[in-house]
Amino acid sequence: MDRSARIPPLSPGDATSRVILIRIVIVRSVSVLGIGQTRVANHEDCSLRSLANEASRAALADAGLRGVNAIFVGNMLSDHTTGQSHLGPLVSSAAGSCVESITVNAACGSGGAAVRQAYLAVGSGACDVALAVGVEKMSGVAKEDLVRALASAADYQREVVNDATFAALNAILMQRYLYEYNAMRLDFFVFAQVAHQNAVSNPNARLRGGCSLDEYLTSRMVADPIGLYDASPIADGAAAVVLTDARLAAGKDQRIDIVGSACATDTLSLQERADPLWLSAVEGSTHAALEQARLYHSDVDLFELHDAFTIMAALCLESSGFTPRGTATTFAREHGIHRDGALPISTFGGLKARGHPVGASGTYQIVEAILQLRGEAGPNQVPDASVAMTQSIGGSGATAVTHVLKRMA
């Protein structure tokens, strides 16, 4: 039988095909039973193994489970920063287990991608309990080595040969944004302000000092127009979630399900895109995840987005469809992105202020969304949160992993 006749090819940008694939694979509901995280900080005395282990143990204890059937480790840089790759067995053996355990690398989107692999493993029926743990160690590495390691996730032949860094690529997007939409750098202050404000009351955040307008405007330029307070801080950290077949969560007080999960990709380089200010992977994965969840944008109570740079927060809001193109900064100011606003974002500080341990950030987003949906977010609580969206991005929007989580009972 001709295989190609049965399996329609995926054409680029064809989000419909991705939705069909998801529907075939997911045969049962998936709940998030346990969460765990370490502080996001310079853990110079902690190894990758100990960070991952701390978060994993906390997640298992939270779930009330002793073991899992499979482990997915989200990580981007370990071989560059610590000399250690092959993190699957590193993490599983630290947990005293010999189950299936592999690394998932989608650059800065690794943490979200690992959760998605765990979701697919449980949702497909392949296993009942899966652990996703995002872990990264970035401290103690020479700055130029770290910048080079991070830049390896950009297009080498088109971008990195010109000494492009991620700050530079985002700066090029921001400069164009200012030009096309007649905006000012000052307009982006709201993203830094809200993220830093939310991090003040998050004991696990990397930067807890807030950010004043004066600090924002006078901080040194990294790559014009991106200043220090437009960028997220590097850090070490690990976050973990335990996903189970929803039936295992039946006896719990609260049940929170992953009701939508999607991943989409775009060209690796900016120059190949018809419109660099439109993140089509963000658009595709958001719509696929919402469609799977059978929810609308208006149902989303909070959005943990990928604010590695303030410009990314704006582009995510627009490409996800929460606000028309060119209006993200106006939306943020007028409708509100703070905890009581129309669409709270980065409720624990986001990548911007909680910190961006790159391969772990996407898992932190899920952990924080669960805290919100459980009503356990303390001073950071978004009132009456029942649906949360998380979005983890690799590269300059080249990979986007979007999840929709919902409180079921």
Next chain:
Amino acid sequence: MPATVIERRCRTYAKTSLNYCAECGRLSEESLPGCAECGGENFQRVSQAGTIYSYTIVRQSEGSFVLALIQLAEGPLVMGRVVGVDRELRIGLPVQFVGAGHDGLESAFRGVSFGPRGAGDVCL
């Protein structure tokens, strides 16, 4: 009919067109049958002229440089450094290709560079 650049000497350097590798997006003045960067053979001829689509000044401890997306006259975007432009740096500034594999400052640079248009002959 634009001529692909094959002569590397200053005086006879044909200014009208370049090789644009459809595989890796690299601009090249080289007359090789394949792209020096990726080995691709699918060259398109593009003009050397473009405008700055967007840019940034990358500030590093060892000095700053201008990185930009250039929109070539035919439409495609290509990333490169911009050299020899100071206060007039802006989106829309007309620029022209000045070389691959050097930025006029350091020999280790392997990317492509653009400079102000109409600055006279540029020696590769």
